[in-house]
Amino acid sequence: MAKNKKDITTTTGQYDKVFKENSDEIHLAIINRLFQNSISKAQTEEVAQSDLQYTIERKADFLKKILPVDGSMPYCLHIEIQSSNDEKMEWRMYIYRGLVSQKYELPCVQVVVYIGNDPLTMKSTISEEKLAFSYEIIDIRSYNYEEFLNASTPEEVILAILGNFHGEKPETVIAQILYRLKELVTTELAFGKYATQLEVISELRELKKTTKTQIHDMPVVFDYTTTTAFEKGEAKGEAKGEAKGEVKAIKKMLQKGFTPAQVADVLEVSMELVLSIQADSTKF
Numbered sequence: 001m002a003k004n005k006k007d008i009t010t011t012t013g014q015y016d017k018v019f020k021e022n023s024d025e026i027h028l029a030i031i032n033r034l035f036q037n038s039i040s041k042a043q044t045e046e047v048a049q050s051d052l053q054y055t056i057e058r059k060a061d062f063l064k065k066i067l068p069v070d071g072s073m074p075y076c077l078h079i080e081i082q083s084s085n086d087e088k089m090e091w092r093m094y095i096y097r098g099l100v101s102q103k104y105e106l107p108c109v110q111v112v113v114y115i116g117n118d119p120l121t122m123k124s125t126i127s128e129e130k131l132a133f134s135y136e137i138i139d140i141r142s143y144n145y146e147e148f149l150n151a152s153t154p155e156e157v158i159l160a161i162l163g164n165f166h167g168e169k170p171e172t173v174i175a176q177i178l179y180r181l182k183e184l185v186t187t188e189l190a191f192g193k194y195a196t197q198l199e200v201i202s203e204l205r206e207l208k209k210t211t212k213t214q215i216h217d218m219p220v221v222f223d224y225t226t227t228t229a230f231e232k233g234e235a236k237g238e239a240k241g242e243a244k245g246e247v248k249a250i251k252k253m254l255q256k257g258f259t260p261a262q263v264a265d266v267l268e269v270s271m272e273l274v275l276s277i278q279a280d281s282t283k284f
Contacts, residue, residue, distance in 0.1 A: 025155035110135035
């Protein structure tokens with residue numbers, strides 16, 4: 001994965017580290033969500049890259065043999081993730097294609113996923129006399145962030161920060177991502193891991209400071225069903241002030257622009273409680 005020169009100020013290999021740690025999950029998410037193909041991890045098979053790496057001094061970001069469930073012919077899938085434009089990308093991919101096809105004697109599908117902040121300028125074709133070559137380029141910003149936000153794995157969810165916000169405030173999107181992570185992970189340690197990864201890749205959108213602030217300000221959400229307030233009928237909106245942590249979380253989400261319905265869904269509280277707190281807040 002290539003980097004911009006301005007990335008030198010960040011920890012070396014930060015972006016690469018995040019994508020390598022989540023390699024299979026992220027690349028399969030890209031295949032299924034962006035490339036509109038349905039492939040499970042069980043359908044992939046490792047291929048040795050030692051010869052390729054020796055030849056071109058570069059290891060592919062993702063290179064797997066795909067075994068289609070319908071029994072059709074296996075093929076190699078090659079994915080590169082780019083955080084900056086490479087003016088020679090088409091030739092890099094052409095070299096990969098030749099080496100992969102020669103070594104494995106299989107068809108090869110190639111995709112470059114662009115996650116950078118500058119406009120996409122890389123070419124996806126080579127057209128010369130007696131030479132025609134092409135591969136797929138996907139600009140992750142052409143996809144709505146909600147496509148990733150609603151995913152079922154945290155590795156996919158953090159990619160929402162790279163999607164198209166469609167006018168939503170960054171603070172709102174980041175808050176949604178953090179609450180979705182809270183839904184998916186079972187321990188504070190796991191949440192901390194993915195929150196850190198989110199912070200790292202948010203710099204690709206120049207949102208690192210905003211992300212750090214959102215993480216710091218995120219209210220602690222506890223299991224309110226164990227509180228006295230719930231036992232007394234919180235589900236009916238009768239004890240809105242007793243579960244202080246829950247009230248704080250509701251107020252925070254409302255302030256961030258979430259709708260009452262979204263707040264009730266994420267925090268798993270009654271709509272009556274959310275509307276009541278919202279009404280109380282507007283009195284002042």
